[in-house]
Amino acid sequence: MESLDMHTALCGTGPRREDAVRELHALLLRAARFEVGRRRAALSHVRGEELDDIAMQAADDALMAVLRKLDTYRGQSRFTTWAYKFALLEAGVRLRRRAWQEREVVLEPDSWTALAERAQGPAEQAESSELLASIVEAIRDDISPHQRCVLLALAVDGVPIDVLAERLGTTRGALYKTLHDARRKLRAGVNR
């Protein structure tokens, strides 16, 4: 079924819609498996059966999301591209969370002091060392303890944003706003 035909069928009723839903699910499962395949090397400790389950759950949830949001599709892209992004998001979030499942996320607003030590490290280039020293100063003086925790977890410790969002009971969008505001203050501090 062509991309636009599938959208039309999904908006309809009866057996044609049921066929389109089945076809859409198969398409979303293919996308979720594609995402699992891309990340398989980083998840070598996870059993294949569990990864298959993750792909299936991602496809199921993506199907619900696509059907729920069908009326928001505006035709700015191919319908299949629009639908794929839901499956990739669902699979990506699940896989990032699975990769961090056994890892502790330490939120410590004072851990910036370790960065200060790196700024004085002998291996650092003088220029980046100076810049890092200004950043450390701005982290200490210009941002709130919450912004500090979020910034350090995301930008220094490499915690994936949706893993941090889940642990803090917030959303990816809200956390990125916190990160964005903290970065803006850091840049202002560095340019002072």
Place this chain on the structure above:
Amino acid sequence: MNDTLKRLLGPEGPEIGCDECFERLDEYVDAELEAGPAAADAAIPGMAEHLDGCPACAEDHRSLRELVAAEDS
């Protein structure tokens, strides 16, 4: 170290947030594959900057672009 500095300071220019990035990611990828990165950047200002500053959205973008390109080939 330079990567750490980049992650700390983030992109310089104005950027969209994660929610708008997801809303328009399909449009951006189709434009990229059909008309090239410059056309996609012109169509959605602030998207490239966001992808530069948000590793999770950048991963989602890479996956979608690779999947659509593979389906097209």
